[in-house]
Amino acid sequence: MKVHIWGASGYAAAEAIRLLERHPAQLGVLESRSHAGERVGDHFPLLRRSPLQFDKESVIENARAGDVVVSAGGHGEAKELINALLDAKVRVIDLSSDFRLDDRAVYGLTEWNRAALASANLVANPGCYATAALLAMLPLARFGPPLQWIVDAKSGITGAGRNPSVGALYAEVTEEIRPYGLEGHRHEPEMQRALDVHGLSAPLLFTPHVVPLSRGLLADVYALYEKPPSEAHVRAAFEEAYACSPFIRLLETTKAPSTAAIARTNDVEIHAGMKGNAIRVLCAVDNLGKGAAGQAVQNLNVMLGYSEETGLHERAIVA
Numbered sequence: 001m002k003v004h005i006w007g008a009s010g011y012a013a014a015e016a017i018r019l020l021e022r023h024p025a026q027l028g029v030l031e032s033r034s035h036a037g038e039r040v041g042d043h044f045p046l047l048r049r050s051p052l053q054f055d056k057e058s059v060i061e062n063a064r065a066g067d068v069v070v071s072a073g074g075h076g077e078a079k080e081l082i083n084a085l086l087d088a089k090v091r092v093i094d095l096s097s098d099f100r101l102d103d104r105a106v107y108g109l110t111e112w113n114r115a116a117l118a119s120a121n122l123v124a125n126p127g128c129y130a131t132a133a134l135l136a137m138l139p140l141a142r143f144g145p146p147l148q149w150i151v152d153a154k155s156g157i158t159g160a161g162r163n164p165s166v167g168a169l170y171a172e173v174t175e176e177i178r179p180y181g182l183e184g185h186r187h188e189p190e191m192q193r194a195l196d197v198h199g200l201s202a203p204l205l206f207t208p209h210v211v212p213l214s215r216g217l218l219a220d221v222y223a224l225y226e227k228p229p230s231e232a233h234v235r236a237a238f239e240e241a242y243a244c245s246p247f248i249r250l251l252e253t254t255k256a257p258s259t260a261a262i263a264r265t266n267d268v269e270i271h272a273g274m275k276g277n278a279i280r281v282l283c284a285v286d287n288l289g290k291g292a293a294g295q296a297v298q299n300l301n302v303m304l305g306y307s308e309e310t311g312l313h314e315r316a317i318v319a
Contacts, residue, residue: 001026001304002067003026003028004031004068004070005028005031006073006081007032007078008040017040017047018293020311029063030055031054032054037053037054037056040052040054060085066091067091070092072293076096076098078098079098082094082099086122089121091121091303093303094125097190099122105120106122107126108295109135109295110295112194114302117302123303126190127186128285128287129185129191129206130194131285131290131291132217132290133219135248135268135285136219137223139237139272143228143229143234143279145200146223146225150222151204152219153220155213155287157213173210173211174212176212188204215288219282222279222280223281225279228274231253231274234274235253247267250270253272257284263286265289266289266295266297267285269283271283
């Protein structure tokens with residue numbers, strides 16, 4: 001069994017390669033149309049010591065039944081390829097938004113879909129904003145839907161993808177916090193769908209921002225209730241929801257999540273508390289880790305029967 005990567009020259013793909021180099025699963029084809037035949041380390045400094053190259057061969061010609069393909073190309077690019085892979089009995093983890101609303105796919109928010117992931121042939125990896133927001137929202141299902149959801153989230157610029165405009169974008173945001181997607185962000189429908197599935201349907205106000213970080217994401221989630229539960233009940237809901245989740249770190253009520261504390265890991269830091277009639281939940285993830293490649297490897301581990309932490313043992317040192 002091999003794990004192939006299609007669209008292997010993007011930021012999330014590079015993170016997946018870094019993680020899978022130390023994973024017991026065997027890396028297969030690393031397909032990149034733009035960099036075929038070139039060394040991976042020439043394009044990503046963190047992989048400079050890697051002997052790997054982007055392959056001139058294609059994933060579709062080399063993947064065999066039982067293999068897994070991590071599809072890391074752009075949104076809207078891989079549907080035809082993925083359908084062909086599924087027909088060939090190849091399992092797929094897709095990092096784009098193409099299948100997140102498709103009933104054929106298992107939504108890959110690992111902590112909430114472990115049982116379905118184990119037998120999944122197609123996994124739709126959640127978006128980074130959706131990962132942080134939903135990990136903060138879903139434990140509140142025991143209290144019923146709120147009157148209103150408010151999600152204020154800020155991501156590093158690698159969330160914009162690897163393209164020629166990113167350098168200019170960084171120069172523009174380095175002294176700024178920039179809101180965007182105010183008329184609708186592609187992660188919003190997947191959030192709403194997951195909330196509906198878990199009985200948490202309510203109006204959702206979502207505002208994403210780009211901030212001058214290379215990587216990292218912080219989501220501030222507010223659930224407004226007419227009669228909110230007690231803080232002790234909120235705390236108990238999160239403790240129960242994530243008691244068996246090795247990557248979730250539930251902080252004391254006096255501490256706030258830190259994007260520096262989870263950088264380059266698959267870890268999640270969560271603060272849950274109360275303010276007036278609002279439950280306030282703060283959630284920090286690495287947008288390339290738990291928000292993309294790290295969660296893809298976590299899902300791969302569940303699919304193949306490995307421990308969830310296999311290949312994901314890096315932990316930040318937290319004071």
